[in-house]
Amino acid sequence: MRLSSFTLILALLPAFVAAQYDVPSAPFSLVVLSDNSTLNGTLLYACHEGAAIEGLCVGGTHDPAYNTYTHNTSSNAGEVNETLGAPGYLIWVLPGGTFNESEALSLNVNPISNVALPLFWPGTEDSTSVAFDSNGLLNIQGYFDDRVVPIVGSTSYVAYYRWYVCSTYYEGYTYQTLAWALGEFPPENPTCQSVSVKQVFL
Numbered sequence: 001m002r003l004s005s006f007t008l009i010l011a012l013l014p015a016f017v018a019a020q021y022d023v024p025s026a027p028f029s030l031v032v033l034s035d036n037s038t039l040n041g042t043l044l045y046a047c048h049e050g051a052a053i054e055g056l057c058v059g060g061t062h063d064p065a066y067n068t069y070t071h072n073t074s075s076n077a078g079e080v081n082e083t084l085g086a087p088g089y090l091i092w093v094l095p096g097g098t099f100n101e102s103e104a105l106s107l108n109v110n111p112i113s114n115v116a117l118p119l120f121w122p123g124t125e126d127s128t129s130v131a132f133d134s135n136g137l138l139n140i141q142g143y144f145d146d147r148v149v150p151i152v153g154s155t156s157y158v159a160y161y162r163w164y165v166c167s168t169y170y171e172g173y174t175y176q177t178l179a180w181a182l183g184e185f186p187p188e189n190p191t192c193q194s195v196s197v198k199q200v201f202l
C-alpha cells in the first residue's frame with residue numbers, strides 16, 4: 001500500500017526531479033552578458049573557495065582547465081521544452097594532479113541573505129539543476145510559484161534568470177563572483193549587478 005502510493009506520487013512529479021544526469025555535453029565557456037561594458041564579454045572561471053570548492057569568478061584565466069565546463073543532462077528525461085532547455089548539472093572538472101574530480105554546481109544558501117552563491121562541490125546530493133535555453137542562456141527552472149494563492153504545482157516549468165555579479169564572501173574568500181537572487185526581489189548585497197550567463201561552445 002505504502003509502496004504503491006509512493007510510486008504514484010513519483011509518477012506525478014515532473015520528470016526531472018529524480019533524473020540522473022549522465023550525458024555530458026561538448027565543452028563550453030561561460031560568458032557574462034551585461035549592460036556594463038567592463039563586465040560584458042568576460043569569462044567566468046572556477047576560483048578557489050575552499051578545499052575542492054570553487055566559485056565562478058569574473059575575468060577568466062589563461063588556464064583553459066579553469067574556463068571550461070560541460071552540462072550533464074539525462075538520457076531518460078522524457079519530454080524537454082527546447083525553448084527553456086534541458087535540465088542538468090553544470091560540471092567543472094577539478095584537476096587534482098593524481099585524479100580528476102567531476103564537480104556539479106550547487107547553490108550555497110546563506111539563511112540571512114537573499115543572495116545565494118553557486119559553488120562547485122564534490123558529490124551531487126545538493127546539486128542544483130540548471131539549463132541553457134535556446135539562446136544559450138543559463139537558467140533555473142521551477143514548477144510552482146509561492147507568490148500565487150492558492151499555491152499549486154504545475155507539470156510545466158518556468159525558466160528564471162536571476163543571475164548577478166557581486167562581491168561575495170565565502171569562508172574567508174572575497175571575490176567578484178556569479179551569484180543568484182533567491183526569490184523575486186533584487187539582491188540585498190549592494191555590489192550586485194544584473195547579468196546573463198551565456199554558453200559558448202569551444
Ligand SMILES: *[C@@H]1O[C@H](CO)[C@@H](O)[C@H](O)[C@H]1NC(C)=O
Binds near residue numbers: 022023072091104124
Ligand atoms: C557527468 O557525466 C560524466 C559522463 O557520464 C560522468 O563521468 C560524471 O561523473 C558526471 N558528473 C557528475 C558530477 O555527475
Ligand SMILES: *[C@@H]1O[C@H](CO)[C@@H](O)[C@H](O)[C@H]1NC(C)=O
Binds near residue numbers: 041
Ligand atoms: C555585450 O556583448 C555582446 C556580445 O559580445 C554585444 O552583442 C552587446 O551589444 C554588448 N552589450 C553592451 C551593452 O555592450
Ligand SMILES: *[C@@H]1O[C@H](CO)[C@@H](O)[C@H](O)[C@H]1NC(C)=O
Binds near residue numbers: 036037039176193
Ligand atoms: C561596471 O563593473 C565594474 C566591475 O564590477 C564596476 O567597478 C563598475 O562600477 C561598474 N559600472 C557601473 C556603471 O555600474
Ligand SMILES: *[C@@H]1O[C@H](CO)[C@@H](O)[C@H](O)[C@H]1NC(C)=O
Binds near residue numbers: 084156157158
Ligand atoms: C516551452 O516554454 C515556453 C516558455 O515558457 C512556452 O511558451 C512554450 O509553450 C513551451 N512549449 C511547450 C511545447 O510546452
Ligand SMILES: *[C@@H]1O[C@H](CO)[C@@H](O)[C@H](O)[C@H]1NC(C)=O
Binds near residue numbers: 095097098
Ligand atoms: C585529467 O584530465 C586531463 C585533461 O583531460 C588529462 O590530461 C589528465 O591525464 C587527467 N588526469 C588523470 C589523473 O586522470
